[in-house]
Amino acid sequence: xxxxxxxxxxxxxxxxxxxxxxxxxxxxxxxxxxxxxxxxxxxxxxxxxxxxxxxxxxxxxxxxxxxxxxxxxxxxxxxxxxxxxxxxxxxxxxxxxxxxxxxxxxxxxxxxxxxxxxxxxxxxxxxxxxxxxxxxxxxxxxxxxxxxxxxxxxxxxxxxxxxxxxxxxxxxxxxxxxxxxxxxxxxxxxxxxxxxxxxxxxxx
Amino acid sequence: xxxxxxxxxxxxxxxxxxxxxxxxxxxxxxxxxxxxxxxxxxxxxxxxxxxxxxxxxxxxxxxxxxxxxxxxxxxxxxxxxxxxxxxxxxxxxxxxxxxxxxxxxxxxxxxxxxxxxxxxxxxxxxxxxxxxxxxxxxxxxxxxxxxxxxxxxxxxxxxxxxxxxxxxxxxxxxxxxxxxxxxxxxxxxxxxxxxxxxxxxxx
Numbered sequence: 001x002x003x004x005x006x007x008x009x010x011x012x013x014x015x016x017x018x019x020x021x022x023x024x025x026x027x028x029x030x031x032x033x034x035x036x037x038x039x040x041x042x043x044x045x046x047x048x049x050x051x052x053x054x055x056x057x058x059x060x061x062x063x064x065x066x067x068x069x070x071x072x073x074x075x076x077x078x079x080x081x082x083x084x085x086x087x088x089x090x091x092x093x094x095x096x097x098x099x100x101x102x103x104x105x106x107x108x109x110x111x112x113x114x115x116x117x118x119x120x121x122x123x124x125x126x127x128x129x130x131x132x133x134x135x136x137x138x139x140x141x142x143x144x145x146x147x148x149x150x151x152x153x154x155x156x157x158x159x160x161x162x163x164x165x166x167x168x169x170x171x172x173x174x175x176x177x178x179x180x181x182x183x184x185x186x187x188x189x190x191x192x193x194x195x196x197x198x199x200x201x202x203x204x
Numbered sequence: 205x206x207x208x209x210x211x212x213x214x215x216x217x218x219x220x221x222x223x224x225x226x227x228x229x230x231x232x233x234x235x236x237x238x239x240x241x242x243x244x245x246x247x248x249x250x251x252x253x254x255x256x257x258x259x260x261x262x263x264x265x266x267x268x269x270x271x272x273x274x275x276x277x278x279x280x281x282x283x284x285x286x287x288x289x290x291x292x293x294x295x296x297x298x299x300x301x302x303x304x305x306x307x308x309x310x311x312x313x314x315x316x317x318x319x320x321x322x323x324x325x326x327x328x329x330x331x332x333x334x335x336x337x338x339x340x341x342x343x344x345x346x347x348x349x350x351x352x353x354x355x356x357x358x359x360x361x362x363x364x365x366x367x368x369x370x371x372x373x374x375x376x377x378x379x380x381x382x383x384x385x386x387x388x389x390x391x392x393x394x395x396x397x398x399x400x401x402x403x404x405x406x407x
Contacts, residue, residue, distance in 0.1 A: 089355065089358075090350035097292075101297050104292070146347075151292045
């Protein structure tokens with residue numbers, strides 16, 4: 001059964017630490033048979049911030065016409081959604097927060113209009129991964145990002161227990177993650193494990 | 205000397221719950237004799253941080269836009285009130301985009317060591333966070349505090365207080381909240397009085 005992976009590289013820095021971590025995960029997934037991987041760098045996605053107009057609560061769609069039109073459909077179509085973003089100033093980078101806030105249309109669909117976000121037969125057959133890196137070595141440096149990420153996955157119909165996290169602190173300068181003792185191996189292990197899990201779910 | 209108070213509204217939604225709460229705070233500050241200003245982020249033209257780290261070498265941002273002008277304003281005021289509604293368990297992308305641009309100040313403090321705020325300076329510069337959330341969860345603001353702490357630290361402000369109100373969805377707006385508007389007004393008055401006293405110095 002084919003598996004569709006959709007990944008967002010949420011850093012303004014192309015090829016930096018969080019995107020490298022993402023590339024390791026995606027490479028391990030792409031090695032498997034019948035897996036298609038698409039990576040969207042948010043710097044090129046043309047996704048604007050949410051206007052907070054709440055029109056989606058009535059219209060079931062966003063009033064803005066931008067890159068989110070395409071991203072919205074891709075989010076629904078994917079079996080595995082991967083979000084990678086660095087921590088800036090103790091929170092998720094603004095570029096990634098823009099995408100997360102634009103998921104408001106899914107929030108409205110799910111909780112206000114009470115309409116399905118994905119067809120009912122695909123519920124429980126979607127998995128998520130959050131990848132992050134931070135320059136600081138504090139263990140709590142990811143704490144403020146995680147609640148927003150949980151919300152994002154919840155409204156796009158990826159259950160909380162179906163989201164995996166790999167967050168690497170103390171990598172600041174570009175390329176620092178290459179010297180991390182475990183990041184690459186952990187990323188590859190995670191990619192393979194999530195593909196194995198989605199195959200089980202899709203076959204069920 | 206007149207106390208200067210700067211309010212920054214990070215909501216994309218003009219005159220919504222958060223901006224209205226900020227206005228009440230600013231009204232209180234004005235009534236107490238402060239010189240008050242408000243900047244609405246959605247009306248400014250600025251890009252998010254590129255993460256290029258050029259500021260780690262020069263102490264300046266390579267992007268010259270309204271964010272830099274606003275940081276200059278921030279560094280000059282005595283009291284800074286930063287306002288944002290909670291979107292998806294965090295501050296808005298507009299405000300996060302602005303906060304992230306403060307990296308050049310972080311670089312001056314910690315990489316280049318050309319910027320240092322004395323304890324006395326920090327004591328005389330008070331920062332407040334103004335926020336509202338639709339959700340009724342108590343922890344709905346928790347994801348916002350660290351980034352707010354970061355900008356106050358970076359710009360030399362003591363994180364003095366919060367003016368926050370949750371459960372807006374049920375109240376149907378801040379004006380129906382039993383205490384928030386009055387609390388904001390009083391906190392505006394109070395912080396100006398506190399800063400005036402500090403400026404008088406030891407008796």
